[in-house]
Amino acid sequence: MSNDVLLEVRDLTVEYATGHTPVRAVDKVDLDVRAGEFVGIVGESGCGKSTLLFAIAQLLSPPAGITGGSVGFRGENLVVMNDRQLAPIRWRNMSVVMQSAMNALNPVKRIGAQFSDVMRAHGNTSAAEIKERSETVMRLVGIDKVHLSSYPHQLSGGMRQRSMIAMALLFTPDLVIMDEPTSALDVVAQRSLMLQIKDLQAELGFAVVFVTHDMSLVSHFSDRLMVMYAGQTVEFGDTRQVFDQPAHPYTSGLLDAFPSIRGPRVELVGIPGSPPNLAHPPAGCRFQPRCPKAFEACLTVPPPLYDVEGVQARCLLHDDELNATVRSAT
């Protein structure tokens, strides 16, 4: 991993134009990803994780649209580019692996033919070159090259996901965006696929942005972790630090809701209540209605991100001035 910033997302805002009030699914999100880094994004269902990934990859379609901010990738803002300008970047420099290979792969086309389509669409026309690269990426993900002649339904779930990853690596991109690529797999296949992604990353040096619901997956595999709640980043920092000393009550709640594989047995506690309606988020802190540590200011003051020993956390508990006022009033 280097210190070169590969992806620089600033103030990114995405809205779904449905009903009377637009739904702001991603609200002014900042995200930097360095070359070769693995960044995990977690949060409850509906918090905007997939929308953020689609916005970064410029794959949103109506009613969703980017209404503010920028996506800097290798120094260029993707948001202002048209499809023709994006074409040379897609697959070659940035590729996407979706949640379900069964939906992303064409069911009536052999795997090899799908690889070939991607390579031809992006400028590789030599049949020999396409064959060689297709066999190489299948080897990289541990699938015998005979399966280039298979249809998706002839492969197991794990093999389908692996072939999606192989397809994403056809051009050795700098960034691979993954939206829960292991969620349809059993835990054994899940772990083996994750180990393989990490090995490939070490070998080929690409960065990964990885969305999941699974805290134990990110605890093992990500360098840095972003926790999202109601369209916003609520905590972002070094994964170990976030796990050891969560700086946001929502992160603590997520951690308490997941079993630890090796630690002592403890009772799991869920987070009471449910996430807010993003068309009408609560005033003040969005997590406040569910927060065990909420105090009066949380009802009205929308918290910014505070720096807490190198981790960013969107919680008024870290506002020294506000806390001094609260202490002096009691």
Ligand SMILES: Nc1ncnc2c1ncn2[C@@H]1O[C@H](COP(=O)(O)OP(=O)(O)OP(=O)(O)O)[C@@H](O)[C@H]1O
């Ligand atoms: N087609 C749509 N029309 C209107 N609003 C939508 C649409 N799709 C998503 N949303 C809104 O965007 C929010 C974020 O959705 P998104 O799928 O990005 O969340 P997520 O965190 O990826 O959830 P999951 O983990 O279940 O995939 C949802 O809460 C919903 O309010």
